[in-house]
Amino acid sequence: MGVPIExxxxxxxxxxxxxxxxxxxxxxxxxxxxxxxxxxxxDAWDRVMMERDRRLTGFARGQTDKPQAPPGFELNNPWRVEGRFF
Known part of the structure; x- marks a missing residue:
């Protein structure tokens, strides 16, 4: 007995x-x-480098061959500084 296609x-x-x-x-x-x-x-190093590439080019996987960073990149620091206890 066959199986109906429906x-x-x-x-x-x-x-x-x-x-x-x-x-x-x-x-x-x-x-x-x-x-x-x-x-x-x-790993952590890959994530740091992908974040750097994202800040430079706009894509996490993008890379650039320009020797100079784009304007404003010097103020775009990803490091968080802790608050001192004074």
């Missing part, structure tokens, strides 16, 4: 939605990283 239609729709969602999320991550593959297993 009973498989909901499963095909669900699988199509899963495939579309996975593709959309992958494309969104690709776009957010400036067209590069997503980074995995980042």
């Amino acid at each position: 009973s498989l239609l909901p499963y095909a729709i669900m699988m199509g939605m899963f495939a579309f969602s996975a593709g959309a999320v992958g494309q969104l991550k690709h776009m957010q990283n400036g067209g590069k593959a997503a980074r995995r297993g980042l």
